[in-house]
Amino acid sequence: MKVVAILALDGVLPFELSVPGQVFGTANLAMPTPHYEVRVCAERRTVTTSADHGSFLLHTPWGLDALTEADTVVIPGHSGFLDPPPSAVLRALSEAALRGARLASVCIGAFTLAATGLLDGYRATTHWQHADELARRHPHIDVDPAVLFIDNGSLITSAGIAAGLDMCLHLVRRDLGADLAAATARRTVMPLQRDGGQAQFIEHAGPSVHDASLQPTLHWMESNLHRPLTLAEIAEHSAMSVRNLNRRFRAQTGTTPLQWLLRARVHRAQQLLETTDIPIDHVADLTGFGSPTTLRHHFARLTGTSPHAYRTAFRSQQTRISAHAME
Template identity: 50%
Template sequence: MHHVALAVTDGMLHFELALACEVFGSDLTHLVDPWYRFTLCGPGPVTVGRFRMEPDAGLDALTTADTVIVPGWADVDQDPPAELVDAVRAAHEAGARVASLCTGAFVLAAAGLLDGWRATTHWAHTSELARRHPRVTVDPDVLYVDNGSVLTSAGKAAAMDLCLHLVRLDHGTRVANVVARRLVVPPHREGGQAQFVTTPVPEPGNHPLAELLPWVLQRLDEPLTVEHLAQRAGMSSRHLARHFKAVTGTTPLQWLLTQRIRHAQELLEGTDATVDTIAAATGMGTATTLRRHFSRTVGVPPDTYRRTFRSYETPRPTLTDTDGR
């Protein structure tokens, strides 16, 4: 069971702290069993915003975790507590993956974990982070930065992007998307950094595309066009485009391409199918076309994506076992 520890002291931001508790501390064994083992680690009872919290263990327990989450630090004008900085550094030296949410990056920087690396934090504090820690390459334009064993996120909602990214790394695309739906947040937001995430299908509801979208998802292997979609929906192409913008926030073709990429991600993670086979199953036609669109959208080629998300070994079904489209 993957052990996630949340490092808390007085002065943490309660939004980011609660967000991490919700993602990693909830019982989601109906999705993945085992889910995460979650521990709140602090020096003793701590005050977070207007709330008083009793940690499960001391800060020294961070060294037993597989992943350590550092929430936002409220007063960035003050140095973070030395005991917190030391404990986070020790956890990383012990082999933990360390991630900061929002201004938690100041804790990681103080621990020396960001020296020589690219990092981010809330846009309002990027200049201060760069000033105080000149060995850190601070990028103010991205939602989060993944350096492998050290990750940083921008502020507030971007912290959710990073948490979902961690879930995706540990449990795969499908599980991360289900978690996002449960929290009523999108698994993907546009940002300056290519992310291993995808745009979800809108939830079923009373909208003009409620019947069309599931129909399309069952036919991603077919060469669908806007005209095909408009004909199926019984409306003009222009009328269809207006509804797509209202429901999905994008155009019919862009939405269709995103769903093809999303399906390709699932097949790369969950099957041993070749890139050629996946290209056919997703309606891309050829491996060359798939590689071009996949690399541009996701940021890495399909083969690299597959290796990244196979850091854990599970039985791989055949394409026909997993693909019901």
């Protein structure tokens, strides 16, 4: 059983504290036998939640030593996120990382994770309102305020509060595969993957008009991933100029049309690798990459692993889950 430890600092935000337990606990309900043990950990075993969000006392049997025993450590935001974290907390997080645990922050919890120095040299995100401050305080972190979450393998950061749900569902997907993650998402009444990024929620000063939704274009692109779509063809389908298309994409998804298309192709490749035995070269054709070499290049760049290694890990996990279901 995998241990998920949730760090509760004084002033912790109640929703962010409860999200990991809700998602990982719900994943347990979708399996024949539980896969996760969820622990809430606090330095003094008793913490007070954020006064601005309904203050109450929280008692837990788990101290910081439980962080070093965890497979996953989740770091929610807290009201004092701009203050230096306690040295004992930084030490426990660093020891957990050194031992091989993956560390995941929710929203402004990224400030606590960043204070360990572990995020230096990596791309990370946090709530868009505080992204500039995170970048100012930690110039060695590549802060991206446009996305919902960023997975660096053992270091994962998520954006605004609800993005913690997206991130935790993503971790369930990494652990247990797409089917179990989808079942967990359905039970929590959440889409397994939300369209767009955090950019669609950022407040822009004084907009004069409201842009039309790109949703029909995104659906069309997803339906034509196997084709060698060009920027001009996407713009023609959208009935707008290339310049206007790029502007709309930046505003609504936080990225360019071709970058969105690339990520959609990699995501489709992940689905095919998880759920089928289709050869890699055929996966490359079905996802519009054209050649296995191109698929491997972009897949590795966006996921940190090769298509073969990804299939081995996720197909093996699915096999184990199917075996459990038959017992």
